[in-house]
Amino acid sequence: MALRHAVLAALLDGEFSGYELAKIFAVGVANFWYAAPQQLYAELTKLESDGLIAGREVVQQGRPSKRVFTVTEAGRGELAAFAGAPPKPLLMRADLMVRVHAIDVLGPIPVIAQLHEQAREAEAKLELFERMLAHLRGDLDEEMFLRRGDRIGPYLSGLAGCRFERMLRDWCLHAAQTPSNHVQDQDRVMSRGVV
Amino acid sequence: MALRHAVLAALLDGEFSGYELAKIFAVGVANFWYAAPQQLYAELTKLESDGLIAGREVVQQGRPSKRVFTVTEAGRGELAAFAGAPPKPLLMRADLMVRVHAIDVLGPIPVIAQLHEQAREAEAKLELFERMLAHLRGDLDEEMFLRRGDRIGPYLSGLAGCRFERMLRDWCLHAAQTPSNHVQDQDRVMSRGVV
DNA sequence: ATAGGCATGTAAGCAGTTACATGATTTA
DNA sequence: TAAATCATGTAACTGCTTACATGCCTAT
Numbered sequence: 379m380a381l382r383h384a385v386l387a388a389l390l391d392g393e394f395s396g397y398e399l400a401k402i403f404a405v406g407v408a409n410f411w412y413a414a415p416q417q418l419y420a421e422l423t424k425l426e427s428d429g430l431i432a433g434r435e436v437v438q439q440g441r442p443s444k445r446v447f448t449v450t451e452a453g454r455g456e457l458a459a460f461a462g463a464p465p466k467p468l469l470m471r472a473d474l475m476v477r478v479h480a481i482d483v484l485g486p487i488p489v490i491a492q493l494h495e496q497a498r499e500a501e502a503k504l505e506l507f508e509r510m511l512a513h514l515r516g517d518l519d520e521e522m523f524l525r526r527g528d529r530i531g532p533y534l535s536g537l538a539g540c541r542f543e544r545m546l547r548d549w550c551l552h553a554a555q556t557p558s559n560h561v562q563d564q565d566r567v568m569s570r571g572v573v
Numbered sequence: 574m575a576l577r578h579a580v581l582a583a584l585l586d587g588e589f590s591g592y593e594l595a596k597i598f599a600v601g602v603a604n605f606w607y608a609a610p611q612q613l614y615a616e617l618t619k620l621e622s623d624g625l626i627a628g629r630e631v632v633q634q635g636r637p638s639k640r641v642f643t644v645t646e647a648g649r650g651e652l653a654a655f656a657g658a659p660p661k662p663l664l665m666r667a668d669l670m671v672r673v674h675a676i677d678v679l680g681p682i683p684v685i686a687q688l689h690e691q692a693r694e695a696e697a698k699l700e701l702f703e704r705m706l707a708h709l710r711g712d713l714d715e716e717m718f719l720r721r722g723d724r725i726g727p728y729l730s731g732l733a734g735c736r737f738e739r740m741l742r743d744w745c746l747h748a749a750q751t752p753s754n755h756v757q758d759q760d761r762v763m764s765r766g767v768v
Numbered sequence: 769a770t771a772g773g774c775a776t777g778t779a780a781g782c783a784g785t786t787a788c789a790t791g792a793t794t795t796a
Numbered sequence: 797t798a799a800a801t802c803a804t805g806t807a808a809c810t811g812c813t814t815a816c817a818t819g820c821c822t823a824t
Contacts, residue, residue, distance in 0.1 A: 576811085
């Protein structure tokens with residue numbers, strides 16, 4: 379019962395279908411919560427039968443119909459109760475960090491490639507989040523928006539997303555470059571064509 | 574089968590018992606992988622029966638005996654195979670970010686307190702990681718250590734830990750301070766004694 | 769004496785992942 | 797004509813969390 383609140387929070391931004399939520403939760407880091415499509419369809423069914431969200435059929439031309447959902451008053455109550463409870467500790471699972479931790483034993487070549495790939499992904503997410511923030515703040519500058527905007531929550535979590543992805547990108551590039559400078563790896567790395 | 578590799582990577586730093594590993598994985602963010610003690614005892618049993626680690630009884634005076642584990646050659650092979658496979662995407666689940674996302678609806682008071690608490694935790698972890706890095710590098714400075722050190726992996730992941738906790742702390746303090754400047758919350762927040 | 773740290777587990781239940789299934793429409 | 801996007805699920809499995817269990821030793 380944890381995805382529940384993430385879904386309710388996401389639905390505060392507007393009416394979304396399961397498919398649309400799946401795209402939002404695929405990025406995940408925006409609100410720092412990843413979820414697979416199957417999870418979302420299951421959770422939406424439960425949330426609706428519990429009366430915390432209300433679904434509505436939208437018929438589209440040239441596309442399958444979809445069901446979009448809105449948070450009910452009961453849903454807002456659930457969110458308020460959630461805010462009062464002590465937060466679950468932040469959970470992070472980073473496969474790549476485990477590889478870096480063991481890099482001296484593993485050999486640096488595959489991990490360096492993975493670090494560059496992760497840096498590219500972080501860069502892409504960073505640009506995505508920056509566009510999202512620009513869209514949220516409209517023509518106001520950041521300081522003004524945070525003073526007068528009516529929905530500062532998504533902006534603040536978006537800022538965290540930007541800071542996180544920027545940090546990740548910079549660290550990946552730094553870490554990827556380090557083994558190349560390493561005296562004990564010098565021969566090995568250069569003879570395999572990685573510089 | 575994912576905790577497996579995190580445990581193997583942790584055991585590269587030395588011989589540890591389940592209890593000692595539990596303390597390492599409780600911090601988690603060091604190598605970006607949290608695990609509960611029960612998970613670790615179960616995983617250690619499996620790893621040993623698969624021949625990837627070897628256990629050894631250590632009798633202590635004034636304390637219960639413990640079983641400490643070492644990575645076997647087969648275990649190192651497993652790690653090498655793991656390094657070649659494509660990494661699982663980074664997973665993060667942050668309850669607090671969901672609350673911040675919904676802060677305009679939830680009311681800022683409880684969330685502000687939680688942000689300050691999270692900032693304190695991040696600060697504590699940051700200090701822990703900085704001490705760990707200082708210990709790893711000994712009397713060398715960082716640049717020299719990264720050039721000549723024989724185990725740069727834990728140092729690099731530790732650096733990521735520092736950057737992450739620093740970012741988190743700074744963002745929490747910024748986010749916690751923002752609603753107080755918000756014009757629409759001004760009366761509400763001040764009348765409840767939060768400034 | 770009692771609380772906390774050391775040390776290791778079991779058992780039940782819930783949450784999350786992986787694989788599979790379907791079918792229409794638009795783009796390359 | 798094949799691939800990608802839209803749209804929604806089911807089923808089986810694995811992994812994680814929560815609660816419980818035990819017992820000794822050290823510090824307050």
